Amino acid sequence: MVLERTSRPLTKLSFSGFKRSSSSMSVSSPPPTPLVQDGSYLQALSLKLSEAVSKAMVQPTGPVPVGELVGGRRPIPAGRGRALGLLIASELKACQNNPHLHKAILRSLHRPLSVLLSNLSALLLPLLSSPAFLSSLAPTVQAPNPNATQLHALAAAGFAGELLESFDEMSLGLDNDVKGDGLKAIREGLVSLIGRVVNPLIAAIQSELVPLLESLENLVAVTVPKTGTKALHPSIVSLQALMPVYARALARYTTTLPSQTTLATFLISIIWRALVAFANRPQVKPFQPTLGSPQLIPLTKRQRATSGNTSPVTPSPTRFALKLPPSRPSSPPNISVTPSAAADARALHELMVLLPRPFAECDATRVAREAVDEALSDLTALATLLENIDNPLSKVGKSGEAILEEIERITADLPTLIALPVLLRSDSRVTNESPSFSPVSSIINVSEDEYRKNCLSGFGRAEQCSSIVGHSVLDFLRVQGGLQSLVAQWLANRVDVVDH
Structure with missing residues (x-):
């Protein structure tokens, strides 16, 4: 009985329709006292x-922490934006039963908020163009x-x-709507500033992580202690x-809500890079490890030097001395x-789950958050597939x-183009000495760079290309007489699900 697999929606890992809604976080501090609504209220x-x-x-005011001054100024303290928002909320709430006054208050917000946005932009301009900001963007272990x-x-x-x-x-x-509150430009300006x-x-x-993740595709021999490390x-x-x-x-x-989209895109991108690297890493032929140090052979028999009529050699006094263990093993x-x-x-x-994820x-x-969690589950599924392939007792x-x-x-939720090269290598019994595995790019008659650029640029693109690539690989297996293999049956089921 073959398990049915539903096709993954192409928009699952896309954020083009990402929309913010009202936050459910409660305000801990009491709201400011609104003004008395008399004739001079708006002024x-x-x-x-x-x-x-x-x-x-x-x-x-107060003592200046070490390393915070820039041009004699300190950074804006946390909480001031929230305090300004509470002030605006208190005035709007006080006139919620008066729609005309409510609209008048919204109009009165335009000028001060526009000034605020201009001040923030003027504050950021020299900071973002400063060599101090640009010289060491990525943190390091030392800094x-x-x-x-x-x-x-x-x-x-x-x-x-x-x-x-x-x-x-x-x-x-x-x-x-022009008849709305007219604050959309302010919102977009704040989002752009963030x-x-x-x-x-x-x-x-990301630029520091990508080379490390891409290098995971390469086989590298490492030297480790023989103690099971x-x-x-x-x-x-x-x-x-x-x-x-x-x-x-x-x-x-x-920490801000608009930055959560950037965080999700970043996480999905680096997870995808890792999936591509692991899926295309060559399979290792089992071999006996080589000792990095000379093998120690214990002596099993004591050799005694004897001569015809000579008397036995007198044992050295140190023979009976207490033998202490060496100072360092x-x-x-x-x-x-x-x-x-x-x-x-x-x-x-285990390292990826250390990174923060969207709320x-x-x-x-x-x-x-669901998209990031799904990408992480794909990494787990690929690890399970690789373990299953490497274990000869699993079959x-x-x-x-x-x-x-x-x-x-x-592989139920694993992208087809990620699982396919792993299964093809397993089916062809690839070894380091006799590589009989045909890469997917050569099967569909395109260069490896072109295949990765056009088909493996991300989750969505891989899902779009899975059908046409899958049919091409099935045609190749048909010519090779391998349609009865497990890989061909698996791929036929996947392509059939995508087509329908």
Whole structure:
């Protein structure tokens, strides 16, 4: 019985329709006291809003922490954007039963908020163009924290994010209707401001991760102690040191709601790179490890020197002395091994889950969180498939139908173009000395670079190309007389699901 597989929606891992909704977070501090609604209310409100905008940008008082000053200024303290949002919310709530006054208050928000947006942009312009901001975008183990210039930029982005949370709670700036509140331009300006700060920082981390992830495709022999230490790819070892640093940095960069989309796109992109690398790593032929140090052969018989009529040699006095163990035990012999793709995939998954993910409790980011979780489950499924392929005992005593059902269960949600090369290599019994495996790119008569660019650029593109590539591979197997193989049966079922 073959398990049925439903086709993955192409928009599942896409964020073109990502839409923010009202935040459900409650406000802990009490709202400000609204003004008395008399004849001079609107004029007094305009003055109050202008004063609040000015206070939001005023330098904080108190002792200056080390490493925070830039040009004699300190970063905007956290909470000021939320305080300004509470002030606006209190005035709007006080007149919710008076629609005409409500519209008048919305109109009075345009000028002070436009001034605020201009001030924030003017504050960010020299920061984002500063060499201090651009020189060390990605954190390192030696310098895990942002520098002073980056702190100022992140503080401005945090202020904008706090104000946007208030906009979400009041549903401001969401419509394009000219008869609406007219604050859509302010909202878009705040979102753009956050992106100008956060996007370069996340892109810098991605540029550091991509080469390490792509190198996971290469077979690399490593030397490990013979004492059972797990062998891992050198890139995994490097990532074990970097991922905790990147996790803390990303958590700091993505506190605002608009940055959650960038975070989700980043996570899905690096997970996809890892999937492509592991799926296309050559299969390793089992071999006996080579000792890295000379083998120690214990003596089993004591050799005694004797001569014809000579008397026995008098034993040395040191023979009966107490023999103490050496001060430092000898190191165990090392062995050279090639790490398995399955072990590396498991280790990478453990590192990936350290990174922050979009908020699961927020309606606006729930779709993004589900997409990231699905990508992580694909990495787990690929590791399980690789373990199953590498284990020769997994097929012992099983019928072909049972093996096919198990493969379909493991690859149920795995992209077809990720599982296909793994299964093709397994079916062709590939070894390092006699590679009989034909890459998918050669089967469909395109170059490897072109195939990866056009078909393996992401989850959505791979799903779109799975049908045409699958039919081409099936035609190739038909010519080779391999339509009865488990891979052909598995692929035929997958292509049939996509076509229907």
